[in-house]
Amino acid sequence: MRIGELAARTGVGQRSLRYYEQQGLLVSDRTPGGHRDFPERAVDRVIRIQELYAAGLNSTKIAQILPCMRDEDGGPSVRATPALVAELAAERGRIDRMIGDLVRSREVLDEVIEAAAGRTTAA
Amino acid sequence: MRIGELAARTGVGQRSLRYYEQQGLLVSDRTPGGHRDFPERAVDRVIRIQELYAAGLNSTKIAQILPCMRDEDGGPSVRATPALVAELAAERGRIDRMIGDLVRSREVLDEVIEAAAGRTTAA
DNA sequence: CTTGAACCTGACACCGGTGTCAACTTCTAC
DNA sequence: GTAGAAGTTGACACCGGTGTCAGGTTCAAG
Numbered sequence: 001m002r003i004g005e006l007a008a009r010t011g012v013g014q015r016s017l018r019y020y021e022q023q024g025l026l027v028s029d030r031t032p033g034g035h036r037d038f039p040e041r042a043v044d045r046v047i048r049i050q051e052l053y054a055a056g057l058n059s060t061k062i063a064q065i066l067p068c069m070r071d072e073d074g075g076p077s078v079r080a081t082p083a084l085v086a087e088l089a090a091e092r093g094r095i096d097r098m099i100g101d102l103v104r105s106r107e108v109l110d111e112v113i114e115a116a117a118g119r120t121t122a123a
Numbered sequence: 124m125r126i127g128e129l130a131a132r133t134g135v136g137q138r139s140l141r142y143y144e145q146q147g148l149l150v151s152d153r154t155p156g157g158h159r160d161f162p163e164r165a166v167d168r169v170i171r172i173q174e175l176y177a178a179g180l181n182s183t184k185i186a187q188i189l190p191c192m193r194d195e196d197g198g199p200s201v202r203a204t205p206a207l208v209a210e211l212a213a214e215r216g217r218i219d220r221m222i223g224d225l226v227r228s229r230e231v232l233d234e235v236i237e238a239a240a241g242r243t244t245a246a
Numbered sequence: 247c248t249t250g251a252a253c254c255t256g257a258c259a260c261c262g263g264t265g266t267c268a269a270c271t272t273c274t275a276c
Numbered sequence: 277g278t279a280g281a282a283g284t285t286g287a288c289a290c291c292g293g294t295g296t297c298a299g300g301t302t303c304a305a306g
Contacts, residue, residue, distance in 0.1 A: 016265095032272095033270080
């Protein structure tokens with residue numbers, strides 16, 4: 001599919017998609033004229049990329065991880081090296097801590113919302 | 124306490140603490156000579172600020188929220204306006220989605236780690 | 247006093263994903 | 277073949293919290 005469709009279907013800007021490709025996160029064929037032609041599976045992949053970005057990983061690390069994931073095809077095409085595994089374990093810890101932060105922050109918000117709720121109308 | 128101590132006790136850089144103050148997130152007395160003198164409770168407050176930052180809120184929103192929280196003193200000093208509550212509810216939704224992303228990303232990492240674990244040593 | 251540590255303000259830069267403008271090319275459908 | 281939509285590359289800028297350097301002042305201890 002063309003970049004416009006991919007952008008529409010994933011909700012990600014074309015600029016970002018080109019950037020992903022440039023970073024090696026995404027691969028595309030090209031038409032004779034040079035237009036990108038993405039495979040169907042790119043849709044899922046873009047969503048994964050976004051999730052990993054949201055989890056605070058940078059494009060370098062994502063590029064290392066992606067080939068080690070099992071595609072919808074089957075098993076992973078590349079095996080993670082021990083060094084990479086160590087880094088991923090560290091990332092995992094970071095993600096855990098981040099989830100903790102988020103949960104606490106959500107509680108804070110709830111508290112503020114709740115405190116306002118009971119009294120906004122009343123005196 | 125002085126900024127150096129606050130930095131040491133919270134693990135946050137002095138630069139950031141000054142920035143927080145500048146953004147109205149933190150208040151300090153000043154010595155006759157102009158040095159900052161933070162109250163004891165600043166420690167907890169800085170930690171809260173960091174959590175909210177980690178949750179993706181910017182300093183403007185944090186500045187709005189902080190006075191609506193109950194301090195360790197007692198009740199909140201300011202009540203959230205309905206408009207602010209609406210914004211906070213939106214933030215809350217964003218946080219929920221982010222937690223979802225994080226959990227999925229963590230699963231991805233686990234999957235990669237696991238896939239590598241069983242075979243790193245073996246053929 | 248004097249001296250060294252600690253603090254002050256201000257400024258510059260970074261990161262890194264994303265928006266956007268520009269100038270040009272390709273595709274599609276008539 | 278031709279017009280208009282859609283795509284291409286390249287460059288510039290932003291955000292916003294944080295690191296850091298510079299030049300000067302204050303604090304605390306001797």
